[in-house]
Amino acid sequence: MTKPREPNGVEPSRSEDDIQRDQLGPRGVPGAPDPAKMTPQREKKTPKHVDPGHTA
Template identity: 95%
Template sequence: MTKPREPNGIEPSRSEDDIQRDQLGPRGVPDAPDPAKMTPQREKKTPKHIDPGHTA
């Protein structure tokens, strides 16, 4: 018996990357901490409030 397919245009709640990250950890090492962090320069460049508003 086959599993029911999701309709087109609907994103699944979790991606394959999310599932792999849960199983293998962030860098492929189980139970290792995630060393990625935002640099101060990137943090300055990242907008705080993202509200593009209406274009039309």
């Protein structure tokens, strides 16, 4: 018996990566805490010195 497939255009609630992370842990060590820290994306993308450039 097979699992019914989702129709096209519908995302599954959990990805394969989520399932593997649950089984193996964030760094391949089951039960270990996730040491990764996310930096704010907007701060990374915003240039420090804004040069508006030429208008035309």
